[in-house]
Amino acid sequence: MKTLGQIYESFRFAWRALKSNVLRTILSLLGVTVGIFAIISVLTIVDSLEKNIKDSLDFLGTGVIYIEKWPFTADNDGVYRWWDFWKRPNASYNEFKFLQANLKNENGMVIFSGKGNSVIKYGNNSIGQIRLIGGSQGYDVVFEVNIEKGRYFTPEEIESGRNVAIIGYEVAQALFPNEGDPVGKTIKIKNLKYIVAGVIRKEGQSFLGTPSNDYCTIIPYQAFRRLYQTGTGNPQELTSRIGVKGKESDVGLVELENEVRGILRTRRGLKPEEKDNFVLNRPEAIANVIGNLFDVVGVAGWIIGGFSILVGGFGIANIMFVSVKERTSIIGLQKSLGAKNYFILFQFLFEAVFLSLIGGMAGLLLVFLLTYVPMGSLVVTLTVKNIVLGLGVSSAIGLISGIIPAALAARLDPVLAIRSN
Template sequence: MLLLRLIYESFSFAANSLTANKLRTILSLLGVTIGIFAIISVFTVIDSLEGFIRDSLNSLGSNMVYVQKMPWTPPEGETEYPFWKYQNRPVPTLEETEEVIRRSQTVDNAAFLFGFGRKVQYGSTTLDNAVIMATSGGLMDVWNLEIAKGRYFTDSEMRTGAPAAVIGHEIADQLFDGLDPVGRTIKIQGQKFNIIGVYTPMGQDAFGTSMDRYIHISVVKSYYMIDVRDRDRGQTICIKAKDNIDSDKFMAELEGIMRTIRRLKPMEENDFALNEVSIVANQFDQFFVVFNLAGAIIGGFSILVGGFGIANIMFVSVKERTKIIGIQKSLGAKRYFILLQFIFEAIVLSVIGGVIGLLLIYAGTIIVNQSTDFTIVLTTGNIINGLMISSVIGFLAGFMPARAAAKLDPVIAINSV
C-alpha cells in the first residue's frame, strides 16, 4: 500500500509540475527527449543495418566457399591489403569447377560464374550495359534460386551452350512492360536468346547485387561472346558443402584439391583464395562493436544534458514544496518516504521524456520505410532500453534533490519563505 501511495503521489506531483510550470518542464524534458531520441535512433539504425547485412551474408550461404583470384580481406594479422601480390594469379576456370566436383567427398554442388555488360534489345526497347551472368549448371542449387515463370536450364542446354536465358524480374519489367517474357526472343550482342524462365524477385542485398537485375546464360555460350582466357572478369567458383560437414575438414579438402589441380609444390603459396562468408561476418562484427560504442558515447552526452535538466527541475520543485515537506515530516512522514517521493517524481518526468523520444523515433521509422527501400525496425529491445535508460537517468538526476528534501528540518521547512 505504501508503494502504491508513493507511486500515486509521485504521479500527482509530476502532473502538477507539468501543468503548473509548462515552459520550464518542456525545456527540462526536451533534454531527455533529445537524448533518448539520439541514442535509441542510433541503436535502431545500427540494428536494422546489421540485420540487413547479416541477411545478405546468409543469402551467400553459411556453408559456402568462394574460390577466387583474390581474398576478400587482408591476410590474418595484417591491415594492408597487398593487391599487387594477387594481381598475377590465374583466374578460376570451368574445368577446375568440374574437377572439384569430381574429386571432393564433402562438396554438395558447385557453380562457375562471371559477369559482363552488354546491350540487350527486345523490339524497340534497349537496355544499355545490362549485366549478363554466365554460369555453369549448378547455380540454382548453390544459391537456392527459385523460378517464378517458365523453367531453368537443362543439363544439355548448359553443356552445349544453347541460346537460352533466364532473366530477373526487373529485367522482365524493363524489357517487356507487363508482357509474359517466357517464349520471347531478345538480342544480346546481336545474338538471339530465347527466354525460358524468370526468377522469383529477391531484392537487393547489402552489397548491391541482385538476381533481379541479371540475365543468366550458359557459360559455354558466353565463350562465343567474350574472351575470358587469363582475363579477370570476376571468375568465381561457388562451392556448397554437404550438410553436417565440419568446416575445417571442408576447407582443408578444398585447399588440397585446388593445390593439386594447380600443381603447386609443397612449399609454394596458394595462388587462389578460399573466401568464406564467416570471414566477412567477423569483420562486420568488429565494425558494429565500434559503431555501437560511438553511438552510445554520442547519445550518452545528450542523455547527460537531459539528466542535468531533470535535476534542475527537481531542485526547483524541492524549493517550491519546502513548506509541504515540513508539514509531511511534522505529521510523521519518514525520510525514506520523502526521498522515494521525489525520486519517483524524477523517474516519471524522465520516462515521459523518454516516451516522447521513442514516439519520435517510431514516426521517423514510418517515414523512412515509406520513402526508401531500406527497412528500419524499432525493436522491443530498443524500446525497453529507451525506457530503462530514461528511468536510470531519472533516478540519478532525482537522487540528490530527493536527498536534500529528505534531510530538511521540519520546523525550518514549515517556516521557510
C-alpha cells in the same frame, strides 16, 4: 496491494508537482529530450545503414565460400597486394569437377562467370548493360533464383550447355512489353538464339546499387563458355569463380574452408611451404568490416548525445532539489502521519525517473518522426532494441539525478520540516 498503492500515490505527487510549474518542467526536459534524440537517432541511422548495406550484399549468398584469385578485403596489414593476386590462376571447370567429386561437407556447389554490358535482343527490341551470367548445376542452390514464370534449367540442359536462358524482370519488360508471357520465346545474345525458360521475380534496386537479378540473364555455364573464354584456369581469361555452400554455423564453415583448402592445394600441386595461389572469400568478411566501421560511428553518437544527457541530468537534479525545498513542510507532515523514509525516497525517485522518461519519450517521438523523412533508397527503421535502450537510458539518468535529492528528503526531521515555513 500496498506497493501498488505507494506507486499510485507517488505518481499523483509527481504529476501534481510537474503540473504546478509547466515551463520549468519543459526547460528541464529539453536536455534529456535532445540527448536521447541525438543518441537514438544516430544509433537508428547507423543500424539502418548497416542493415541496408548488408541486405545489398545478399547477392553474394549466405554461408558461401568463394574460390577465386582476388580477395574481398586487404591483408591484415591493410595492404591490398594486387600485383601478386593478378598472377594467380583463375578457378577452372576441371577444379570444380574435382572438388565436386571429393568434398564431403558441402551443401551445394557452382562454378560461374559473368560479363557486364551485354546486349539482349528480341525482334526489334533490345536492352543493353545487362549482366550475363553463366552458371553450372547448383547455381540455384548457392544463390536465390526466384522464378516467377516458367522454370529453372534441367540438369541435362546445364550439362550439355543448351541455348536456354532465364531473364530478369526488367529484361522481360524491355523485350516483351506487349507479348505477355516470354517463356518459350527466342532471344538473341551475340547473334546466337536462346529459348527463354523462365523469368525471375522482380527484386528492385538495393541501397548500394549492387547487382540485381532484374537486369541479368542467366545461361548454362557451358553455353557461356562458347561465348567467352573462361574456366581453363588461365589468368588472362574472363574470371570464373567457384562457390561452395556450407552449413550455416561458423564451425561448419570453418571445417568446409579447411577441407576446400586441403583438396585444392593437392589439386594444384602446391608444396607444404608454398603459399596458397587462391583465396577463400566469405561475405562475412565484408560484413565484419562494415560492422567495425559502424561501431565507431555508434561510439561517436554516444559521445555527442552524452553531453546533452549530462546537461539534462543536471537539469533534473536541479528541479528535484527545488521540489524538495518547496515541499519540505509537506514531507514533514507526511512523516508525522507515519510515512516511512523509504516511501519519501521512493516518491522523489519516482518523480525524477518519471520526469526523465517523459523527456526520453519526447526524444524517441522525434526519432520516430525522423523515420518518415525521405532518404532516397535508405530505409530508416526505429527498432524495438533502440526504443528499449532510449527508455533505459532515460530511466537511468532520472535515477542518478534524483537519488541525492530523494535521499535528502527522506532524511529530513519531521518536526524541523513542518516548522520550515
